[in-house]
Structure formats: structure tokens, C-alpha cells
Amino acid sequence: MAGNEESSTKQKKSKGKSKFQSVDIIRDNQPLKFRQISTNNNLEEEPQFEDNDAEWEEGCIQYSSFDNNGNNDKDIKGVTVEFDALPESPKKKRIRRVTAEDKEYAELVHKAHLLCLIARGRLIDAACDDPLIQAALLSLLPPHLLKISETSQLTANALTPIISWFHQNFHVKGLDSAEKPFHSALTSALEAHGGSPEEVAALSVVLFRALNLTTRFVSVLDVASLKPDHDVDELPYFESRRHRKGIFSSSTLMVSGMSTGASLSKSSTANGKNILGTFVKRENLSTDIQVKDSLESNQLKHSDQTIGETQNSSEDDKRPKRKGDLEFEMQLQMAMSSTALIAPERKLEASTSDSPSSPLHSCSPFKKLKRIAEESSSSSQAISTAFGSRKVGAPLYWAEVYCSGENMTGKWVHIDAVNAIVDGELKVEAAAAACKKSLRYVVAFAGHGAKDVTRRYCAKWYKISPHRVFSEWWNAVLSSLKELELRATSGVVPLHQCGMKSTDIMGEKSKHLNQGCASGKSSFAENYVNFDKEHQKFAISSSSIDNRGALEDIELATRALTEPLPTNQQAYRNHPLYAIEKWLTKYQILHPKGPVLGLCSGHTVYPRSCVQTLHTKERWLREGLQVKENEPPSKVVKSNSRKRSGQAVEIDEFSETGSDGVVSLFGKWQTEPLRLPPAVDGIVPKNERGQVDVWSEKCLPPGTVHLRFPRLVPVAKRLGINFAPAMVGFEFRNGRSVPVYEGIVVCTEFKEVILEAYAEEEQRRHEEEIRKEERQALSRWYQLLSSMVIRQRLNNTYVYNQESETVAVPFKTEKKTCADITNLNEITEPCQEKVCATKIIGSDMLTQDHEHVFLTDDESFDEDSMTRSKRCRCGVSIQVEEL
DNA sequence: ATGGTGCACTAACCTTTGCATAGC
DNA sequence: GGCTATGCTTTGGTTAGTGCACCA
Structure with a gap:
């Protein structure tokens, strides 16, 4: 390593990209240099140890520190270097970009997860149709509420008393019974008058169906992210897994079971619609919460477990709590109070008392909740779950009942029995957003089918659409399910x-x-x-x-x-409905430029349908379209194609300015179907490169055909047929694009002739190949047999003869059995007596019928090795070293 | 303190039609 | 000399995604 100066230069050069750190070890005035691979995220990169690539940082470590055992050995083995600070500061931390592979994987996971969740939804839907459960639930319903099934024009208001009754009698008990089959879980939930949010919502569907109301079970499919997520904690499936252990496993709970009796009746009578309680009420109620003995103990155990997961570890206790943890604890407290299964206050205090310095701790959880409740209550009828960044508490399951008396033509009415909300479809998104959930897929299940009803609950579609799988796949998945669902729910x-x-x-x-x-x-x-x-x-x-x-x-x-219309500019970047000119890409234009839909930060908003993609003339050819004559380019942009110095003079013929380096772009409305010059007199019209670009069948000149077979060129040449190589695309190789050719283009009239000739040629080639393979096989057989015979001959000569002192080696031949390998003799000119391979291999080959005769005519002498080769007419040869 | 917004930056993606040399 | 095989080498613009400062 050179001096510090050079090193610092290198450091500057590699600013922000350090992969390795080196430390100079001063030893015997000879600095040693070594590197440590940093904890860089980009671990898959192979370390490059060339000096010019490496990035070095300097440091000095006393040699004595390595030699404290008195060992004077010059070799340093296993040096450990401890850094005061981490090798990379957070600022230098490189973000690992997602690769195409990551994206593909995430998409596959997303799709698979979606299918699983749909299957789950269908399962629940099927369980809700169970007549026994329906009957059992119906038997619990007070008689006066049964009248609703006689109502001809059902309205949302008419459902309120039932929701009220249901909410008073069935509570979320948090424990997820995912281990049990859903059907039995539903039965248990019915018996226990409560269960997981999923079960309670399903029970509400059971009740409505029992009352002969057309009802769907609606579920938010909380699916794994479509995009690769760096933070695994954010992945919904991890999330749900984690929370399944807790009280609120993907909870839908928004209002407490205890409180809602009062709040329900009040609010439901107040507005006739929304019977949502607020957290302000919760705060008052929470102080009066009575501990219920029997359930408490269980719940306490569970809450202990849950709390333990997040904080009971002694290590965790000492660690400053993250905001999310505190929020989660508050969530927990809310959960317990909401279900009236609350732990004693001392427990709660204990659970939050280990971070006194925390800003959140300075106010009590309920004060905090009150503040949040106040915030949320400021927006009318807001659902009071807007606390915490944890993804719990979001509404995930509810029912939709078809109310024929609503909205003139009838309407599907959102009914969240868990939270006692009727017709709260507009609030679902807000509630989900408050819990950091997005309503990517809201699917309604009925009659073993499913229908995507996300649009009903999601006002800001542009926010969720990038997180949904591409619609073709999704529609294909749902198409048959949609029919089933329609069959079950449709009514004239x-x-x-x-x-x-x-x-x-x-x-x-x-x-x-x-x-x-x-x-x-x-x-x-x-x-x-x-x-x-x-x-x-x-x-x-x-x-x-x-x-x-x-x-x-x-x-x-x-x-x-x-x-x-979104209020921020960036939302227009990929908005499916609206666009502003600012976010158009290089190859996009507004055509027609209107109508104007509005303004956003001074930018005119146009419908997305006005955004047209432009292409060059050549690019349109690929689509089988050609630009109309005398069409002026819609846009002229700077070319981004690299011109080699030698061909820089090439002028863009479409350019208005005629100068190099610009490209003229045209819209689809400026094109017409491609009309290529037809083949005349058996001559294929070619482009300037003497070929035909076959992007699709549309690109073939009339009267020509594309023959996609290899080795057609020599056939066409031999027949004297005019042809053009067919270029079908490009391949990026060695840093540049290389055209890919596949077959040839010939006039249609020659198609049969050339194909016949090609078939003959291929047949001939095939036969030739077979012959070649046979020759090779025979040759190898001969080599094998020869070597075996030689080996045996040598054994006989030098090993066997030691015992018998016989010079002549007997060798068995069988004329009759050698017919199979006649060709061997043709190739190698062997002796008249044919060697039987099976005999030789299967037996000891030591026979008495043949004596090898080594004629002097067949001898050869190699002067270099001083060996003499003797051959018998049977093909056996031996080498004799002359002393 | 927090969340939304917009700017700046980064990295993935897309682009797209050789050349020199050795060996036969 | 001509043909073929082989090895060499890896741009730069566009755009989506991300971080961060600023502001309400």
C-alpha cells in the first residue's frame, strides 16, 4: 500500500460506496493490509480483490495487540479487528434494489396467497349456509326480530335492531381458531357466543341467511405484498401470524362489546344509521370496567403471553421501546377493555411502565386514546380505530345484505356486526387507513362464488391499484366464481x-x-x-x-x-383515470388535448384516455402499422440510440430538422395497416439490410411466407430460389444488440418446392448422421476389443507363460457367432477369423483353438521408444521392447 | 411531532444490426 | 484469400423507486 495520500484519494473516489475496510497493521515497519467485508446489504456481490477495484480505509493497530501471547511467529493467523463504530454509517448504507427475480417471486407469492384467501372465503361462505347453525342461531333470536324476514322492502334501518341484538350477544373473543376446521369453529363460536372476528362476522352472515336475507360474507383479503418488501415485518402474512398469537388477530373490532349496548342504541336511534361508539365513551367506560372472573384468568394468561412476546423478555425490558411497541401495548389495552376481558390496571401499568422516558408514556394510554379519539371524532362518523401504526384493528370481515327498499333499485348494504355498523361502507376505508391497511381486495362471497367489490369501499383507487395483481389474471380467477356468486344473489x-x-x-x-x-x-x-x-x-x-x-x-x-381528482401532483404519475402533462413520459402525448377535468397545483388535469403512446415509424412497423403519408410527426425527441462514430452521418429521414440525433414520433391515429411491396416474379422484397424483419405475420410482404426451419439457406441456394433471411428479434450480447435470425422468407409459390427439398436434405443429413454414428460406434467397439485382446495376450505371454512356459497363446475363435459385427472387419481389415465379442468378454478367452502368428511382414519398429510392434492377422498386436 | 409533498438522486431497465483474430 | 469460429466487452437515456428536506 502506498502512503496515506494515495489511500485518501481512493477513499474519496469510493465515497459512499465502501464495501470493504482495511486496516494497516504496523509490524516491523512494514504495514500489512487486510480487508473486512462490510455488513453491506449487497452481499451477493462477489468481493473484487483487485487493487484498482477495492476501496480501502486506513487504520492502525498496534502489532503488540496481535502478539500478546508472546508468540514471535511471523505469520499472523486469524486477526480480529473491532471497530468502534460500524463500518458504515446509516447515511452510507446502500439500499438493495429489488431485482426482476424478486418481483416475480413476490408476484407469485401474492397470487398464491390470494388463491388461498379466496379458498378460505369460500370455506367460510359454505359454513354460513349450514342449516343447523342457521337454525341454532335463529332459535336464539327474540321472536319480535323474526318479523324482518317478512319485510318486502328491506331497508338498512330495519336491520338495526337485529344488529343491536347480535352485537349484544356475540363478541369478539380474539382467539383465532385457525387450527380447527372453520365449520366446527363456527359452531364453537355460536356456543360460546363469541369468537374470532372472522367467526363473529360469519355468524352474522349465518343469522341474515337464516332470516332469508340475501347476504354475502365480505372479507378484505389481507394478502402478501405484490412488490418485494424489504421489511419483512411489514408483510401482512408475517403480520397476521404475529398477531394471531395476540388477542387481536387481524381484528375487526372497533367498538367494545360492553359499551356498545348503550352506544349502539343511542347512536342508532340518533342517526338511524351509524351506531358507532367513540373512544371518548370508551375512556369513561374503561375506568368502570369490571373484571370478570372466569374469563379474566384465561385472558390474563393470554395477555401475559402477548405482552411477554413484546416486552417480558428481560432484554427487551431494558431496551427503549419503539413507538410501535407502545402503540401496540395501547392497542392491547384497548382490546381488553373493548372485550370487557381486561386485565387489572396494575398489569397494564406494568406493561407500560418500563419506558418512563418515552414521550408516549408521559401521558396515560387512555389520555392518548382520548386525544386520538378526539381527532378521529372530528371527522364525522369516523371509526375510532385511528391509533397506532400497527396493522391491527382494521375491519377485515363483514356482511353485505341486499336491501331492496334502499336506493330505488335496491342496494347491497354494508353491515359490520362486530362493530355494530350498518351501512358504513364509506367508513371502511378510513378505518382501514387508520390501521395502516389498504383495501386492496375486498371480496364478497356467496353461493360458493366470489365477487370483487373493492370499488364499493375504496374511494382512492389510484392508491391501491398499483398494489393489486394485474387485472387480467384477477378477472380470470374470479370469472367463474363471479357467476356462482351471481347465481346465488341475483334477483330480478x-x-x-x-x-x-x-x-x-x-x-x-x-x-x-x-x-x-x-x-x-x-x-x-x-x-x-x-x-x-x-x-x-x-x-x-x-x-x-x-x-x-x-x-x-x-x-x-x-x-x-x-x-x-387527487390533490397532489405525484398521484397523477400513474393514475388510471387522470393525467397531467408534467408526468407524461418521453413517448407520450395528449391526443386529443382535452377535455380539461380540473387543475392540480396549477397543472391542467386531463383524462388518462387522452394519453397516447408514440412510436417511431420503424416501431409501428413491428405492430403491422405504417405511418400515413405526409403525416407530420406528433413529437420530435432526442434520439437515445448510440451512433457509432463511423455512422454518425446517418440522417434521420423522418426528422423535420433533418439533423442527426433526433427521432420523429407518431401516434396510432397517424397510422394505417401496413402495405408492404408485394413479391414480384419470385423476388422477395427486402429491406435495406437485405433481409425481412419478421416481428409478426403482419410484417411479411404479400406473397411471401416465413419458413422457420434451420439450415434452409443452403437448400434455397442450391435450388436457386430467391429468399431473405428472417430476422425475428434481437439478443443483447456482449454489451450490444445482435439480431436473431430464424429461417428464411420466400415467395409462397416456392414454399412446397423448398420444403420438399428441405425434407429430402434433412433425410439425407439424418441418414448421414446415423451412418457416422454407426462408424464411430464400430470404431469404438474395435478399439475396445483390440485393447482387451492385447491385454489378454500380454497376460498370457508374461503371466501365464511363467507357469506354463508356453510361447504360443491359444485363442478361441468362432466363425458362426460373429455375424453381428461383420462391419468391424470391413473397417479394420482384420483376420479371417472373426472375434466373438460375447465370448471374449464372457469367458476367459483362453482357448486352445487359435495360435497367433506374428509375421515379420506385419512388424513395425519405433526407433524413439525402441519398441517393435507385432501383429497377428486376427487383429491382435503386441509391442516388444528391444533391449 | 407527525405526515404529506416534492425534489434530487440512484439503480434497474431498455436499447437494438461488430470487430479482431486464429484456424482451416 | 476467404470463410468460419471464437472471444472480446458492457453505453447511456429513461423511468421507477427511494431518501430527505421542507412545510402544514
Whole structure:
């Protein structure tokens, strides 16, 4: 290593990229240098130990520190260096970027997990259809509540008393019974009047179905992330696993069981809709919570376990608590108070008392909760779970009941029996967001089928759509399930009975649209035309709007296309509905440039449908399209293709300016179907490179055909047929693109001729190959046999003869059995007596029938090795060293 | 203190049509 | 001399993703 100066230069050069650290060991005035692989995330990189690549840091360690045992041995073995600070500061920490492989893996996991969750949903749905459970649950229902099944025009309000009763009688008890089959778990939950959130929600579905109400079991599929996640803790499946051990395993609980009796009746009567309690009430209630003996002990044990998981370890106790941990503890306390299965306060205090310095600790958990509750209550009817960053408490399961008396045409009404919420679809997203959950997939299950109803609950679709699997796959998965679901839930809704015509439905759409306009702070009137165009597929005639499924589809589609305009610019980057010019890519343009939907931070917002992708003329050719004559380019951009110095003069023929380095781009509306010059007189029209670019069948000149066989060129040449090599793509090799050729393009009339010739040629080649292989096989057989014979001959001569002192070696031959290897003799000119391979190999070969005769004519002498080779006519040869 | 926003930076991805030399 | 096989070498623009400062 050179001096410090050089080292520091290297350090500067490798600023922020240090992979290794070196330490200079001063020993006998000769600095030694060694490196330590840092704890860099990029571990898969092979360390490069060339000096020019390595990044060195200097440090001095006294030699004596290595030699404290008095060992003067010059070799240093196993040096351990301890650094005061970590080799890399957080600032220098390199982020490991996700690779395509990571993404693919994550997507596979995501899909598999989705399928599992759908299967789970179907299982629950099937269990909810069980007549025994339905009957058992129905038997518990007070008689006056049974009347609801007689209601012809069911409304959400009519369901409130049932929800109230259910909520008073069935509570979330937190313990997840994932180990049990769901059917028996549901039975147990019914007996115990409570269970996991999933079971309680399912029981509510059972109840509604028992009352002959068209009901779906709705579940938020809390699926593993579609994108590779660096932080495994954030992965939902890890999350859920972790929380399954706790009281609130992917809980849906938002309001306590104890409190809701009062709050339910009050709020439900107050607004007739929302019977949600608030945390302010919870705070008051919590001070009066009575410990219930029997359940307490169990719960305490469990809470102890849960707390133990996060804090009971002595190491953890001493560690300063993270915010999330504290929040989790508060969550825990809330959970216990909510279910009236609370641990004694001293326990709670103990659980939070180990981080006195924590800012959160300075106020009591309930004060904190009160503050949060106040915040959440500031937004009208907000669901009071907005505490903590932990992903617990989010609503994951609920029911949807079809209320024919709602909304003129009937409506699927959200009913969260766990939290006693009726028609709270607009609040689900807020509740989920408060618990850091996104409603990526909300799926309704009925009749063994499933339907994606995410749109109903998710207003900000643009936020969740990047986290959903691509729609083609998802739609394909759900298509058959959707039919099943539709069959189970569809019912004819004659429009005339509802006094609603198709125009009214479109009026509804218009209303939604205008709502969207209002939120977008802009007039959308002119957008209606475009909107209507996009809705064409949903604009079903009055005659076809005859079932709930179709109506719901319209409703969901309307929601899909009337999302409010985002208020931040970045949301427009990949927004499926809206776009601003700022976030268009190099190859995108607005065409037509309008209508204007609104403004965002001074940027005009356009519909995403106006964004068109541009391509060069050549690129359009690949799509089987050509740019119309005299079309001016829609956009001229700087070329990013590398021009070699030798070909830099090449001028872009499409460029308006005519200068090099720019590319003209055209939109699809400027193209027409490709019209290539046809083949004339058996001549294939070729491009400037003397080939045909076969990106697709559309790219073939009329009258030509692409023959995708190897070794066709010599055949075509031999027949004198005009052809062109078919280039089918590129391969990136050695840092550059290399064209890939596959077969040739010939005129159609020569297709049969050339294929026949090709078949003959291939046949001939095949036969030739077989012959070649046979020759090789025989040659190898001959070599093998020869070597064996020689070996035996030598054994006989030098080993056997020691005993018998016989010079002549007997050798058995069998003429009759050697027919199989006649070719051997043809190749090698052997003796007339044919060697039987089977005999030689199977027997000792020591026979008395043949005596080798080594004629002097067949001898050869190698002067270098001073050996004489003698050959018998049977093919046996021996080498004799002359002394 | 916290979360949202926007800018700046980074790394993955996409791009896309040789050349020199040795051996036969 | 011509043909073929082999080895060499790895750009730079675009864009999605991430970190961080700033602000409400």
C-alpha cells in the first residue's frame, strides 16, 4: 500500500460506496493490509480483490495487540479487528434494489396467497349456509326480530335492531381458531357466543341467511405484498401470524362489546344509521370496567403471553421501546377493555411502565386514546380505530345484505356486526387507513362464488391499484366464481316497479360525476361525453337491467370512473383515470388535448384516455402499422440510440430538422395497416439490410411466407430460389444488440418446392448422421476389443507363460457367432477369423483353438521408444521392447 | 411531532444490426 | 484469400423507486 495520500484519494473516489475496510497493521515497519467485508446489504456481490477495484480505509493497530501471547511467529493467523463504530454509517448504507427475480417471486407469492384467501372465503361462505347453525342461531333470536324476514322492502334501518341484538350477544373473543376446521369453529363460536372476528362476522352472515336475507360474507383479503418488501415485518402474512398469537388477530373490532349496548342504541336511534361508539365513551367506560372472573384468568394468561412476546423478555425490558411497541401495548389495552376481558390496571401499568422516558408514556394510554379519539371524532362518523401504526384493528370481515327498499333499485348494504355498523361502507376505508391497511381486495362471497367489490369501499383507487395483481389474471380467477356468486344473489329487479328507467340510472351516473367534479374543483360538464363513452360497456339498456348483478356492476363501474381528482401532483404519475402533462413520459402525448377535468397545483388535469403512446415509424412497423403519408410527426425527441462514430452521418429521414440525433414520433391515429411491396416474379422484397424483419405475420410482404426451419439457406441456394433471411428479434450480447435470425422468407409459390427439398436434405443429413454414428460406434467397439485382446495376450505371454512356459497363446475363435459385427472387419481389415465379442468378454478367452502368428511382414519398429510392434492377422498386436 | 409533498438522486431497465483474430 | 469460429466487452437515456428536506 502506498502512503496515506494515495489511500485518501481512493477513499474519496469510493465515497459512499465502501464495501470493504482495511486496516494497516504496523509490524516491523512494514504495514500489512487486510480487508473486512462490510455488513453491506449487497452481499451477493462477489468481493473484487483487485487493487484498482477495492476501496480501502486506513487504520492502525498496534502489532503488540496481535502478539500478546508472546508468540514471535511471523505469520499472523486469524486477526480480529473491532471497530468502534460500524463500518458504515446509516447515511452510507446502500439500499438493495429489488431485482426482476424478486418481483416475480413476490408476484407469485401474492397470487398464491390470494388463491388461498379466496379458498378460505369460500370455506367460510359454505359454513354460513349450514342449516343447523342457521337454525341454532335463529332459535336464539327474540321472536319480535323474526318479523324482518317478512319485510318486502328491506331497508338498512330495519336491520338495526337485529344488529343491536347480535352485537349484544356475540363478541369478539380474539382467539383465532385457525387450527380447527372453520365449520366446527363456527359452531364453537355460536356456543360460546363469541369468537374470532372472522367467526363473529360469519355468524352474522349465518343469522341474515337464516332470516332469508340475501347476504354475502365480505372479507378484505389481507394478502402478501405484490412488490418485494424489504421489511419483512411489514408483510401482512408475517403480520397476521404475529398477531394471531395476540388477542387481536387481524381484528375487526372497533367498538367494545360492553359499551356498545348503550352506544349502539343511542347512536342508532340518533342517526338511524351509524351506531358507532367513540373512544371518548370508551375512556369513561374503561375506568368502570369490571373484571370478570372466569374469563379474566384465561385472558390474563393470554395477555401475559402477548405482552411477554413484546416486552417480558428481560432484554427487551431494558431496551427503549419503539413507538410501535407502545402503540401496540395501547392497542392491547384497548382490546381488553373493548372485550370487557381486561386485565387489572396494575398489569397494564406494568406493561407500560418500563419506558418512563418515552414521550408516549408521559401521558396515560387512555389520555392518548382520548386525544386520538378526539381527532378521529372530528371527522364525522369516523371509526375510532385511528391509533397506532400497527396493522391491527382494521375491519377485515363483514356482511353485505341486499336491501331492496334502499336506493330505488335496491342496494347491497354494508353491515359490520362486530362493530355494530350498518351501512358504513364509506367508513371502511378510513378505518382501514387508520390501521395502516389498504383495501386492496375486498371480496364478497356467496353461493360458493366470489365477487370483487373493492370499488364499493375504496374511494382512492389510484392508491391501491398499483398494489393489486394485474387485472387480467384477477378477472380470470374470479370469472367463474363471479357467476356462482351471481347465481346465488341475483334477483330480478323490475325497473318499472321501482319507477326507475335507464335514463334514471344514467342520471345517477351523472350525479356521481358531478360529485366528482365538485371534488375536483372544476366543471365537468364537458367531460360527460367522454365519461359516457367510457361507460359504453356499462350503459345497459333498460331491458337488460333486470338483476342485482348488473345494477351492482353499474354502481361499481360508476364509482370506478368518478374518483375525485387527487390533490397532489405525484398521484397523477400513474393514475388510471387522470393525467397531467408534467408526468407524461418521453413517448407520450395528449391526443386529443382535452377535455380539461380540473387543475392540480396549477397543472391542467386531463383524462388518462387522452394519453397516447408514440412510436417511431420503424416501431409501428413491428405492430403491422405504417405511418400515413405526409403525416407530420406528433413529437420530435432526442434520439437515445448510440451512433457509432463511423455512422454518425446517418440522417434521420423522418426528422423535420433533418439533423442527426433526433427521432420523429407518431401516434396510432397517424397510422394505417401496413402495405408492404408485394413479391414480384419470385423476388422477395427486402429491406435495406437485405433481409425481412419478421416481428409478426403482419410484417411479411404479400406473397411471401416465413419458413422457420434451420439450415434452409443452403437448400434455397442450391435450388436457386430467391429468399431473405428472417430476422425475428434481437439478443443483447456482449454489451450490444445482435439480431436473431430464424429461417428464411420466400415467395409462397416456392414454399412446397423448398420444403420438399428441405425434407429430402434433412433425410439425407439424418441418414448421414446415423451412418457416422454407426462408424464411430464400430470404431469404438474395435478399439475396445483390440485393447482387451492385447491385454489378454500380454497376460498370457508374461503371466501365464511363467507357469506354463508356453510361447504360443491359444485363442478361441468362432466363425458362426460373429455375424453381428461383420462391419468391424470391413473397417479394420482384420483376420479371417472373426472375434466373438460375447465370448471374449464372457469367458476367459483362453482357448486352445487359435495360435497367433506374428509375421515379420506385419512388424513395425519405433526407433524413439525402441519398441517393435507385432501383429497377428486376427487383429491382435503386441509391442516388444528391444533391449 | 407527525405526515404529506416534492425534489434530487440512484439503480434497474431498455436499447437494438461488430470487430479482431486464429484456424482451416 | 476467404470463410468460419471464437472471444472480446458492457453505453447511456429513461423511468421507477427511494431518501430527505421542507412545510402544514
